[in-house]
Amino acid sequence: MIEVDEVGVIAGDATLLAPVSVTARRGEALIVRGRNGTGKSTLLRVLAGARQASSGSVRIGGAPVAARDRRFRRRVAAMVGLPPMSPDLTVSDHVLLVATTWLDDPHASTELAQGVLAELGLGALGTRFPHELSSGQTQLFGLALVMARPFEVLILDEPEQRLDPEHIGSVIDALRARRDGGATLVVATHSPVLADALADRTLRLDAAA
Template structure:
């Protein structure tokens, strides 16, 4: 048995930037977020929002600056960081031989939650996103919008003190964007720190406690 420190959701990114060779992906940027708050990253395509999220989540080493979560350097290799950060950045790989509900039960079980109520939790989350009727589908049997909702369900099915979302609104219609907005708000109310890149003004207005404008390198 091993023990993992439970980190608070304090996100501090101080002057973090990323340059590979001569190409600057992200100019030095500051992000600060406290538990229960939602920081929205705005900026044109290519300004470095995804790079910034990857740095905050410890998936990418910044060239300059430092990023911490709960006072610990953001490095995905640390179990405490992995335990703290739930992220939807890019496309998570799914199991082609598991149905949607199986995925949620699998994730739920690996976090040591009560097995007796695991199915109910998975179905409830799918219900909140309006995809409970798809519970016995395989991932390859979903439309692009349904796949996005499923990815959000995967992200929200694990516990996290920091939630990082890269354009959660993509491929969703207006109604589903409102559903997702409510779900994110619920996570923030429950004490999670949310940092998300978003191009939807309505979602930004509804959720953002602060906005960081990411300036493109050129």
């Protein structure tokens, strides 16, 4: 599903990502580990189509990364930093909007939105606005937004940020369900708990740098 061949990123005189190669099959979780500054987020941005590689190539589902191609966007969902949030929409409004964008059936959209919120422990917070959430709740809200849609590949940058152990467990369960359902996951993390629970493959950028 994912083929990364000697992908590197350079900005001016700075190497943001030393050349790296890795693959991941459908239904596998690739965990990306490494110290801050070794290029984890940069690699994820390249995979998501948010940054151009300086060298090498990436193919997802056999096709080049093309962020403006609807087929690529339908295949790949990503959260590298919190997604945009409107102060005028509630938590439920946001998640339902995402689901409705991708699904034609209103009933299916509502079911998906409500299911994701419940799965991440946000069901009781649906009427709140983004500014009324704690930092941990905001992180879960961001995850709900990226998961409230169809995808074949899910790319997440440190999804454990700001979460206590209980909620990390909920995120692990949700991600494991997507992986076991056939999605390919790419997750950059500093959490050994999350990494050990999900990893089918591990890319260590410390070693690649």
